[in-house]
Amino acid sequence: MPVDRQQLEALVAEIGRFYVREKTMRRAQETIRRALAEGEPSPGAVSAYLKAARTYFAGFAREAHAHLADVDRRLAHVSQLQYNLTAERGVTARRIEATQGVLARVEEFAAE
Secondary structure (H helix, E strand, C coil): CCCHHHHHHHHHHHCCCCCCCCCHHHHHHHHHHHHHHHHCHHHHHHHHHHEEEHHHHHHHHHHHHHHHHHHHHHHHHHHHHHHHHHHHHHHHHHHHHHHHHHHHHHHHHHCC
């Protein structure tokens, strides 16, 4: 199945915007750029490029998903902490109201 050249060029340009340090992906990027500049890349060259891109970006995708799961867990913990502290604050505020009321009544008796 032939690859649409415009779509391939768009993918090469998109990947080209990433800072790629890994040698295999850098080499694949340069190889496909040269092949596109020289004409129509062979199906083997396209296949090798797509394989390198899939391998390279799949690792980043796994890492990003793991990071997102970690951040979500931490956010859930923070939300639970906030909920607990809000409830604790409410209890403490009611305790202050109650003790202030008692202290005010004590002062009324002391003033008599």
